[in-house]
Amino acid sequence: xxxxxxxxxxxxxxxxxxxxxxxxxxxxxxxxxxxxxxxxxxxxxxxxxxxxxxxxxxxxxxxxxxxxxxxxxxxxxxxxxxxxxxxxxxxxxxxxxxxxxxxxxxxxxxxxxxxxxxxxxxxxxxxxxxxxxxxxxxxxxxxxxxxxxxxxxxxxxxxxxxxxxxx
Numbered sequence: 001x002x003x004x005x006x007x008x009x010x011x012x013x014x015x016x017x018x019x020x021x022x023x024x025x026x027x028x029x030x031x032x033x034x035x036x037x038x039x040x041x042x043x044x045x046x047x048x049x050x051x052x053x054x055x056x057x058x059x060x061x062x063x064x065x066x067x068x069x070x071x072x073x074x075x076x077x078x079x080x081x082x083x084x085x086x087x088x089x090x091x092x093x094x095x096x097x098x099x100x101x102x103x104x105x106x107x108x109x110x111x112x113x114x115x116x117x118x119x120x121x122x123x124x125x126x127x128x129x130x131x132x133x134x135x136x137x138x139x140x141x142x143x144x145x146x147x148x149x150x151x152x153x154x155x156x157x158x159x160x161x162x163x164x165x166x167x
Contacts, residue, residue, distance in 0.1 A: 004038040004117050006085060006105060006124035010047070012055045013080035013091050030055045031082075034103045038117055038124050042106035045081060045094040051103070052078050052096045060093060073098075086126050088113040088134050112136070 011031035018024035032054055036045075057078035065075050079093035083105075090112040105124075110117075114127045114134035127135070 002122050004119075004122045004124060005035050006038050007033065008036050008103075008105065009033050009084040010045075010051065010055060010094075010103075011082040011084070012057060013082040014058075015056075016082050036103040036105040038110070039104045040107050040110060040117065042104045043108055044077075044106045045083065045092055045109050046097050046100060046104035046106065047078075047081075047094045048100040048103075049096060049098055052076070052094075055081065057081065057094065063095070065095065065097075083109055083113070085113055085115060085124065087132070088115060088126060 009031055011029055015024065015029040015031075019026045019029050032051060034051070059076045059078055061077045062074055063077055064072055066072050075098070076096040077093050078096055080091050081094050083090050083092060090109050092109045092112070110124075112134075114130060114136070116125050116127055117123075118125050129135075
């Protein structure tokens with residue numbers, strides 16, 4: 001099996017939010033089109049320092065990481081990043097790997113995009129079971145949500161929480 005690459009767009013999610021609410025012009029959104037290596041063995045989106053700078057991403061934390069060769073390094077986690085692929089979008093954080101030569105698209109954003117790797121064509125594809133709308137599996141217990149809501153509001157008479165989802 002060969003390598004799979006995907007053309008994706010990355011954008012500063014804070015810029016996108018400002019543009020969506022009319023607080024900034026739409027053409028002020030910092031974004032970049034990149035070819036990413038689809039790496040289901042990686043956990044998160046991995047970018048280099050130049051993409052972090054171009055998008056103006058904020059450092060959220062520093063983590064110790066272990067690379068595939070077993071070496072360890074401290075790296076910045078930045079975000080939020082809006083990630084777009086075909087008719088799919090997700091918001092995630094990114095690991096900044098100094099000296100990285102390509103963007104890695106890891107398992108967490110892949111899952112959230114509801115996309116699949118087609119090994120035969122070596123392409124990233126939209127899930128054919130849900131071609132128009134991404135799907136997400138959620139374990140939800142209405143009872144737990146109601147209890148948490150009553151506790152959070154201090155109102156014992158609050159008996160229901162509303163969740164609106166489409167199947």
